[in-house]
Amino acid sequence: MPTSTSRSSDRRVSPVFLGIVAVMAVTGWAVWTDFASNVKIAVFLFVTSAWIVSLCLHEYAHARTALHGGDITVGTKGYLTLNPLKYTHAALSIVLPVVFLMLGGIGLPGGAVFIERGRIRGRWKHSLISAAGPLTNVLFAVVCAAPFWLGALDGVPTPFRLALAFLVFLQVTAAILNLLPVPGLDGYGVIEPWLSYGVRRQVEPFASVGFFIVFGLLWIPQVNGVFFDAVYGILEGLGVSRFDASAGRSLYQFWGEWSFGAR
Template identity: 65%
Template sequence: MTFADAQRSRSEDRRISPVFWVLLAVLATSAWAVTTGYGNVRFGVFLFVVSGWVVSLCLHEYAHARTALHGGDISVGAKGYLTLNPLKYTNVLFSFVLPIVMVILGGIGLPGGAVWIERHRIQGRLKHSLISAAGPLANVVFAAALLVPIGMGWIDAYSNPNLAAAMGFLGLLQISAALLNLLPVPGLDGYGIVEPWLSYKTRRSIEPFAPYGVLAVFALLWQPQVRAVFYDAVYGVMDLFGVSGAYASVGYALFRFWD
């Protein structure tokens, strides 16, 4: 392979996928429809939230991959992780289909884990922690992009109530995904942040339970008392942005257009 071929291959590995551009187009079009009242507004809110949620999942995984690339794992480009194409991730079912189903069924921002990082290429515990932290941070940034315009009064319940509600609900999903992912539970990014700092013996003793960590968390979330405490924390974060939880509640009601 010539140097020019290598450069071309690297450029293609990092070119944004047409699939992601389509997702952005759906997000923008549905936002316009909700704003103008074109068509069925509730279905427009549904499309806005679902497309925005999938875009955020892509950005979450991209953040992991990009940080891993700079940490030393150059294999992420060849795997297609830098193209923002959800079809390139290792498990589309658990990383995209299941999170979307959870949003539809219960309004829960289920974190998905999809990129396979070759950890042996990365040296230093801090780099490993940063790779795990990058995904939830992407959700926080996305939440800020949605909630700051509402909190600042640029989009509000008087000038554009439907869009404000849709953005509030999507913002709630981002916060819930970030908070869940930051739990130090095996299988979630929070555990990935602390794992490099644990002893080898501790890591080995926890390893057999890793496949069940996420299931245990969501089993607990289906308990009304635990769910109430969790959403109190989510609404508390929304309050920090100056956004009432009522926006998310109305947005969720609009999102369920089939009711």
């Protein structure tokens, strides 16, 4: 029986996560004040650290929802500490999404924390656990876009505005991609409890490659065009212009843009 002390330790915010938040805060300040000798480097560090923070919050949302759904093991696994090093597949959850961010300039989802689904009863609970991560990206996007849709950009330095616009772009792309009903992604996890046993068994072998299927589809011009039209449509609804998002992306990829088709 876990004690109150152990439960407190299981849920204490990790110094690793606090360190990442500190990097985000310091580099964000450097971008805002133009303190850095090279603003592009500061933008790169600010956006990358903010992206990692959002990934940690994404995984935390899965774990926290699972805890309330009945899986009490998420605490002992360290998932409630926001420590990215505790994830079952840290490379999939953090490293790979950061690599795709650096190379492709888009927010691709990563691997999820391991939830013991057998402890959870009720299809709605299973669906909500899967949806919690992408909904966190949606919330992150709305918060970052607040200065745009509130018309509060007066006095905001241009590099910071562009970096913020690119962060919104990343969160929107991550939310859309992760909500696709593709095996291995959260979107499939939302609908999986409502599928028949036979369908789930047939789809199960594709779960390990779903992530890469989505990545490959983005190289198809027609799919790419439809995807980015949807992304920019949502951005405009949040008050973020296509120009700001694209300029922020170019500022981030200071070494030369390798584009997936963001126009």
